[in-house]
Amino acid sequence: MIKLESKIPQGPLADKWNNYKSHLSLVSPANKKKLDIIVVGTGLSGASSASALGELGYNVKVFCFQDSSRRAHSVAAQGGINAAKNYKNDGDSVYRLFYDMIKGGDFRAREANVYRAAEVSNLVIDHFSAMGVPFARDYGGGLDTRSFGGVQVSRTFYAKGQTGQQCLLGTYSSLNRQIAKGNVTLYTRRDMLDLVMVDGKARGIITRNLLTGELERHSAHAVVLATGGYGTVFYLSTLALGSNSSAAWAAHKKGALFANPSFIQIHPTSIPVLNDYQSKLTLMSESLRNDGRVWVPKEKDEKRKPNDIPEEDRDYYLERRYPAFGNLVPRDVASRAAKERCDAGYGVGDTGLSVYLDFKDAINKQGEKVIADKYGNLFEMYEKITGINPYREPMRIYPAGHYTMGGLWVDYNLMTTIPGLYSVGESNFSDHGANRLGASSLMQCSGDGYFILPYTIGDYLSDEIRTPRFSTDTPEFEEAEKEVKERIARVMAVNGTQTVTSFHRRLGKILWDSCGMVRSKEGLEKGIEMLDQLEEEFWKEVKVPGTADEYNQELEKALRVADFFEVGRLMCQDALDRDESCGAHFREEFQSPQGEAQRNDAEFAHVSAYEYAGNKQKPVLHKEPLVFENVELKERSYK
Amino acid sequence: MNFKLKIWRQKNAATKGKFEDYTLNDVSPEMSFLQMLDYFNDKLITEGGQPVHFEHDCREGICGSCGLYINGRPHGPLRNTTTCELHMREFEDGSTIVIEPWRSRAFPIIKDLVVDRSSFEEVMLAGGFVNINTGGALDANTTPINKKISDRAFDAAVCIGCGACVAACKNSSAALFVSAKVSQFAMLPQGKTEAAERVEKMVAKMDDMGFGFCSNTYACEFDCPKGISVEFIAQMNREFFSAKVCSHKK
Numbered sequence: 100m101i102k103l104e105s106k107i108p109q110g111p112l113a114d115k116w117n118n119y120k121s122h123l124s125l126v127s128p129a130n131k132k133k134l135d136i137i138v139v140g141t142g143l144s145g146a147s148s149a150s151a152l153g154e155l156g157y158n159v160k161v162f163c164f165q166d167s168s169r170r171a172h173s174v175a176a177q178g179g180i181n182a183a184k185n186y187k188n189d190g191d192s193v194y195r196l197f198y199d200m201i202k203g204g205d206f207r208a209r210e211a212n213v214y215r216a217a218e219v220s221n222l223v224i225d226h227f228s229a230m231g232v233p234f235a236r237d238y239g240g241g242l243d244t245r246s247f248g249g250v251q252v253s254r255t256f257y258a259k260g261q262t263g264q265q266c267l268l269g270t271y272s273s274l275n276r277q278i279a280k281g282n283v284t285l286y287t288r289r290d291m292l293d294l295v296m297v298d299g300k301a302r303g304i305i306t307r308n309l310l311t312g313e314l315e316r317h318s319a320h321a322v323v324l325a326t327g328g329y330g331t332v333f334y335l336s337t338l339a340l341g342s343n344s345s346a347a348w349a350a351h352k353k354g355a356l357f358a359n360p361s362f363i364q365i366h367p368t369s370i371p372v373l374n375d376y377q378s379k380l381t382l383m384s385e386s387l388r389n390d391g392r393v394w395v396p397k398e399k400d401e402k403r404k405p406n407d408i409p410e411e412d413r414d415y416y417l418e419r420r421y422p423a424f425g426n427l428v429p430r431d432v433a434s435r436a437a438k439e440r441c442d443a444g445y446g447v448g449d450t451g452l453s454v455y456l457d458f459k460d461a462i463n464k465q466g467e468k469v470i471a472d473k474y475g476n477l478f479e480m481y482e483k484i485t486g487i488n489p490y491r492e493p494m495r496i497y498p499a500g501h502y503t504m505g506g507l508w509v510d511y512n513l514m515t516t517i518p519g520l521y522s523v524g525e526s527n528f529s530d531h532g533a534n535r536l537g538a539s540s541l542m543q544c545s546g547d548g549y550f551i552l553p554y555t556i557g558d559y560l561s562d563e564i565r566t567p568r569f570s571t572d573t574p575e576f577e578e579a580e581k582e583v584k585e586r587i588a589r590v591m592a593v594n595g596t597q598t599v600t601s602f603h604r605r606l607g608k609i610l611w612d613s614c615g616m617v618r619s620k621e622g623l624e625k626g627i628e629m630l631d632q633l634e635e636e637f638w639k640e641v642k643v644p645g646t647a648d649e650y651n652q653e654l655e656k657a658l659r660v661a662d663f664f665e666v667g668r669l670m671c672q673d674a675l676d677r678d679e680s681c682g683a684h685f686r687e688e689f690q691s692p693q694g695e696a697q698r699n700d701a702e703f704a705h706v707s708a709y710e711y712a713g714n715k716q717k718p719v720l721h722k723e724p725l726v727f728e729n730v731e732l733k734e735r736s737y738k
Numbered sequence: 739m740n741f742k743l744k745i746w747r748q749k750n751a752a753t754k755g756k757f758e759d760y761t762l763n764d765v766s767p768e769m770s771f772l773q774m775l776d777y778f779n780d781k782l783i784t785e786g787g788q789p790v791h792f793e794h795d796c797r798e799g800i801c802g803s804c805g806l807y808i809n810g811r812p813h814g815p816l817r818n819t820t821t822c823e824l825h826m827r828e829f830e831d832g833s834t835i836v837i838e839p840w841r842s843r844a845f846p847i848i849k850d851l852v853v854d855r856s857s858f859e860e861v862m863l864a865g866g867f868v869n870i871n872t873g874g875a876l877d878a879n880t881t882p883i884n885k886k887i888s889d890r891a892f893d894a895a896v897c898i899g900c901g902a903c904v905a906a907c908k909n910s911s912a913a914l915f916v917s918a919k920v921s922q923f924a925m926l927p928q929g930k931t932e933a934a935e936r937v938e939k940m941v942a943k944m945d946d947m948g949f950g951f952c953s954n955t956y957a958c959e960f961d962c963p964k965g966i967s968v969e970f971i972a973q974m975n976r977e978f979f980s981a982k983v984c985s986h987k988k
Contacts, residue, residue, distance in 0.1 A: 273872075376777050486827065650849045
């Protein structure tokens, strides 16, 4: 029987982490060299984990599916990274950052974890700066900041619209430094297909070499998953096309509980769907809402071009509904508000599924040059994709699947329910509750990897110093590899008539409709039924050309999509079980007369963590109660 | 829109490759170039063929995975644009589109349009970092950096490592790629301390990996999807020269 122990330390909130890390067991430098750690993923959380652990002297193996560790999708984060520096003297503090995240997450995150994330945020900025990350600066030479949604201070550090790229490349350089020193070995073009357990502990992984198709075994004293989110389950999302959930899902099947799977952030400002073959939705950074104003026409069936519609015929609906935060309301609120206007018939564009994001006032006030300095690359990106110049005409935007707050359940040490298996960054569930605030993802990923995991993993490994390096010629590795081989053979053998992508597209549509921005009991039940049918069809009709022992991109996709059916079902199940609306999880049945989310703290102030019970079997729900000692649970209002 | 496609097909590194001709009809001008290839691959697969392998990931011009040589130019006809950001409306209906992998000795072909760019990684491993450990960094604002210098370092730091500069260069020189990293760190106080050792090591590794010399044709700048300036090559040369003349080893 799995027991959820969050292992939150005793003591006052502000002292928990400091006291706790001062008392964690250590591993001596000589012993660290004898301990192997596997890190899967080279995004911000994986690369920072691997480089920090390498610096400590552990023997680290790090894996990615791309050809280089510099390409992981953290690279695409645009707007910024939060820290409680209070450089602007605007009243910011660790507590305020903590509070904003707890409230932004609609009171569905653990206080202690969130406070710690806020606490280490300042270290992250100092470290990046010391590594030569070229953050934006003001004329005095100090770091500049800007505002993001859901907060009333300016704490977001940035490097134009490429903050993720600059943070990731900084971390990539620190990882390279450890690779050059021989502390870390990098394996590129590898998919992790299974987790290997020995005596109930995570002891290794099975990977597939994507160029040769060869299955490989790797052993270690501990395994760290830094494998990102599962937003590509929607097919159309802001994620990279290779982003997938297979490694995390393999761990889930081996006993790691999956927490809050239905908490998926739909980002409000993506470029809308333009054609049927669309493979990807491109994000326009939330930072644009600092200066852009969101509106739709006041009349349905408005035929005039946006620039011809006078002020009095425009409905700045965010400013109207949420005067305190205006265009900078959190993402879940902004997304639903856009959907509400479009569903009511006020949407713009050919499909009626978009709203305007207008920079006219900002350009008139600040001048085109200032706006270009702040958002130049985003404006160019928009023009390339749509052919429309946003300096002259408002952007059209619509919400898109973006970030998964849900993920592998972890305790305060970032360890999953499998001993020795850790999860960092987006792949865990821990810091964002039911909705993530902008610019706190880069912050969490780097905090986890640089400043939290290196402490907590040592505590576990201090008990492992007597475990010698072990061979992969054991029945456990044999068995895991055999299972993977059979799974690959099974998907190759179908030899049907439909492409993997066609299934993925249909799968995404089902989930977007049933488990997207708005959910209902009826819709979710129907969604699960449709997923079951589609999965059956997949295993009869999918066509994977080529062979399994060569570079085969279709096979890679097929294995990922096969897992997405199960992930999608778990999302729907969680959304069904949670009879309330909170953050990104909005159940039609639970809303106020004004259409705002209605939480049910009496029954649902808990983390829902699911235990795998077999495919198409109802998963076992475990609840971790959320205790709020430092903030008062109240209605989340941005009005 | 309808197109004739001329695509480089090669089963693997060991087999010889060749151009294959295809026709593709009913392409929407709204499609991105890679969506057009997805659509083409879907057709190939359903007709029993083997899909064309190409690399891609973020599809928003930032990961640097995609890189195709389109009608004789890296990333196609538009300036400051990656392959994934290119759209079919840029092509003339009925025209022939030639699609090749990067052509350079330092980037061997793996399959179809996929090449091995690990030589870039080797150059980075030689010194593309600041030697600083995690923890112990001073407050970020204790080191003020002139805004102009910081912005300039950022202009160099936006390199996505796609390899277009090498593909564009008749000598297969990696000078633009290497100079971007050398310059970024040389300009910032955090990277200055090790600037001399860094440039020597990275340039030596660049030569080892089989990249050619720079002969200042500026083709790299012209085809760089991120608009990185050849001025950074000049800066790298200055850094290199001063490292050699005022050798830190003395």
